[in-house]
Amino acid sequence: MTTPTITPTLLRDLSDAEFLARYDTDPFTASVLSNRLRAAAQHVATGLLHRAFSPIIALAMDYVCAIIGPPEQNYRMVAATNGLTVFLGTLQDGVRAAVEEFGVDRLAPGDLLICNDPSRVGNHANDVCFIRPVFHSGRVVSFMVLRAHVIDIGGITPGGFDTNKRNIYETGLLIGPRLLFHAEEPVRETFTLIFDNSRFGEIQLPDYKTIHSCCRFGESLIVESIDRYGLDAYLGTLEYLCDTTAERMRLAIASLPDGDYEGKASIDADAEDADEEYLVRVKVVKRGDRIEADFSGSSRQARTAINAGALDAKTAVGVGLKVLLDPLGHFTSGSFRNIDIVIPPGTIASALPPDGAIFFYWEVANTVMTALIDALRDALGERAIGGDCGSNNVHNAFGVTADGTPWAASAVAGAETGPVGADRHADGEGHVCPYLINIISPATEGIEAQFPVMVMRKEYAADTSGTGLHRGGAAIMKDILWTGPARHQVAPFRFRKPSGIGVHGGEDGVQGGVWIFGQDGADLGFVPDSDDAYRDATPVAGVMDPETNRLDPAGIYAYYASERTWATKPGATFRYLTNGGGGWGDPLVRDPEAVKTDVRDGYVSIEAAAERYGVVIVGDPDRDPESLHVDIEKTTTLRLRNADEE
Template sequence: MSSVSTLDITPVAPTRIRDLADADFRAAYGCDRFTASVIVNRLKYAVGHMSTAFLREAFSPIIRDWYDFACTVSGPPEQDYRMAVVSNSLTPFLGTMPDAVRNTVEEYGPDRLAPGDVLICNDPYRGGTHVNDVLFTRPVFADGRIVSFVSMRAHQLDMGGTVPGGFSATKRDVYENGVVIPPVLLWSRDEPVRSTFSLIFDNTRWGAMLLPDFKSVHQQLRLGERLVRENIERYGLAAHLGALAYSCDTSAELMREALARVPDGDYTGSARIDADGLDDTVDYTVHVTLRKRGHDIEADLSGTSAQARTCINCGVSDAKTALGVALTMLLDPAVPFTSGTWRHLDLVAPPGTLLTALPPEGAPMMFWEASGALIAAVFDALNPFLGANAVGGDYGSTNTHNAHGIRPDGTPWTSATQCGGEHGPWGATKAGDGDSYTVLFNLNNLDPATETIEHDAPVVLLRKEHAIDTGGPGAHRGGAANLKDSLWLTDADHHLSPFRTREPSGVGADGGQAGPTGAMWIFPPEDGGERPAKLVPTTPEVYARSVPVAGVLDPETKTLDPENGAYHHFAARKTWRTTPGSVLRCLTNGGGGWGSPFARDPKKVLADVRDEYVSIEGAARDYGVVVTGDPHFDPEGLRIDEEATEALRARR
């Protein structure tokens, strides 16, 4: 439960950047306001240009189709490597990149770097996220000294370890997780370092796919360096460095003003992850206490469960990122991500927890699941006190799918993060209904095209649709859960990771109701054949022949039964093996509703019934709206029985 104790503190607000006199602005930032804005926007163009080129050239599907990378521009060592500009890409990278660049460069030694060097590191404890995410950073020199760093972090499809592709919650320690690369040079004065390339490509299963992406990263870093140097040549070094500071200060100021809208006090919240990859005897709780004083917030993670027995943990940099994501989403989504975003945030992070894992046992792989639970805990802490500004919860877990196998011609294949519940709904807000098909709050990526998925792996996507009656009821409805069926054409080994099916993650806001929990099933081929006899229906009777993977299900019918069902642990089998013709079904959780369901406009309920977001039964049960007609065969003939609706709402 959330709690608050208020304090009577009246802080003195610092001078705002927008209130600075022109002379004071120039003294602070080495240029005028217009020039600072131009330089920052030119740097945004630089990282956008790098991203576009990399996306166009990428061979790896997780980069090409998921946008699983980020580009940043940071300041020099004397500016503490502050990250000033980021690409519009994967959010967990943006929060961890300042620490990753600083820790990597400081450990290697900035005095050892030369023009044309590219330094890399993928250690989660040094820089956040997981071993598949490799940091590439390149110094920018001017007047014989480092004046900036242009950096990219890009997910590599495989970095060794016991599971091809890496995505699995069953690995026990860093040794099973994958190869760890400390800060080393990949290019020295623009010449490849053979020993580093050999270290990586001796440990990856798909070197032919990684190599062209590495070469592309090198070229994008060279492009970024050239664009930064062009700014310096045009506007001067003082203006460039001042603009970097201005960008970070602007984010800090916007976050400070957002925090000021929260009453001073102590706010507590929590969220759970169902289990780890061993069994269901241990569940994991993320606990946060937010102490708001003036323009600052201290987030204390004390009380969070000890680090997991498997690789579902995250590191402290990921926790820091999640804190920034949660507060910007709740208080001001317009705050740009720079190092300044966290200036007024303090993190109290005891070591060795689910959110602050330590090696060797505390391996981070599925890091976004634990950090996403921290976002949910912050929502739990603040939502009760935000009133109309509260935000409904999202679908909670990517339900990540990772599979591999051998084609009939003997060639290996892999499919990662494409055929599970990687996309799903958000919760509703005061602005409107929740989006029904997007990514978790702490992600920001694309949705792979169906044609691409089917090209890259022996799979056919049979169904990808919204599920009826799965959006949390409210004056604004939560986004509907996503139902995805994938047909596998060869033998396959699946690693499946739905982490939050025991209780709703899409919690309601400001009187809205929670979205229901989801589940995952495997339907073996019928009659021993290699293809299903027909498209697997969604009616209740079909589930009896399924193999439950995750969810709270009726023991006999194997349908969802969150009140009285039995919980199925997602890693009851370390590897879920299927034969040709098997169908994997993933149903995500639903998004949370906002506001009282009986305050929803009956016309919107009618539209939901027509669009099959809500059933006729659900309209009456959840919204008190009586709809007549047939939504499937005559959607335009649906009507509201206004008299019956008025009577039903009055009784409720």
């Protein structure tokens, strides 16, 4: 006898009586409270952005604000801001771990609990989790949480962005759950512990105070909502928020054909040597309305700090599937309800202490996203999306000014942003960020005002997009000139293979690279994009012709850690060229007028228009771009010939 399939009742089909019985409130009140909570989280995040001193918070928005449910609801994350997505999957588990270890019964009104240990709360040591219990009628009813990157947490390198770290003792100060504020008063011994072990305390101290006040403000907004609508309605709404996102993801998963789908992606190397490439393998098993993501077969944990923890892999799967299957709507702990994750301990995505040093965890998350795109591109069909630039290419530089003042520029002077892939609706955007770490590109004026740099170039590079009916986003070429002596740690991890994979007949985006021009000092000025300039450059990362130092897929891999620390003298320029985004669909059916526009705008050269799209463009895009036109007859002939050759 076959067991009948039971289809859950959709939330919108519940009667008012059924809704009240489930959530202790009515649908209208639940919707109002849901929006109030999301607005409260965003209000808190805006307050931090406008008052932060640290550049990585104020310029790059490296933080997220979230509202977490009470212990009896298993600390579910119910609302989060549009901050860093790689924080989202760690919040429920991380807050639960920190609070349970500290003891929920020990918390009091006005407390601010902190923890930054990756093994407890995920992410890396600089991403400190600030947790404020929200009390109402003498009980904890929620937690207001800010997760923010602090500019320095100790360790062997100012700022921390160093691929060479080999164990947890080198990554920085690890703080188990302890109070930073108690009953609104600073806990002096915690502040002493932090500032005795980290640099740039004059920047961090006001940021910690700001975070405390922001969390206190967030608590007031939650309490105000409870006082207005009642505690039962509030707690019911927390359940409703997770149920709505769980339902969306369940329906999205159900729309995918049943099957076993395998994908992989790689990180070029760790900082030990260039010989070992690290693979992330994921097998997606889909049955009915459930998905299992199995990481068995992924590479061992790296020997240096390019690892991620299991909570980071969880985030990558949850957010990655959200991007692929249900890009609209909100993200909560409920988004994981129909997802199972299998991950052996001790892999590149589930590193264990003490030797599995975790720092560049987001790069593993980006790699998981590429593996998911690879695994599901055929199953999704026309719903597939092209791969992105793959890496944030974070650049860490530090030094001492002429007057002896130390400085560190972290994650603001590399190629932290870049293109994404195309989809069935449109071309890929060029200057955004990888799908899984939506950091923003810092303002040029902001970084030039704070550090010895000049941003000389930030532009799209021609002929780097993956071709298709819709093309991928174009790669970004970015030149940063250092006006003073500096030392640099770089993290370009995805240049051995294309990350911008093409889908649904589209082609891969071009692989990028990193170079230093004038490493031993140079006259201040622009570096041309010419053969002579590259011939004299120092290759840092990418697959290049060893004679010309130009990118060449048949060339030799330039190893980013061949110098533990790259030293430069005044006038040296770092050039980053990101990977291009993947294309979607057959490039031979792209609208010729769209190709002409791409030529006019500098995304595609006239030669590539003919070679890759079969479109013959006539005119001079540099001297008279508005006179460009399509030769219809030659285009038709060329496309027919190209179609026959395929």
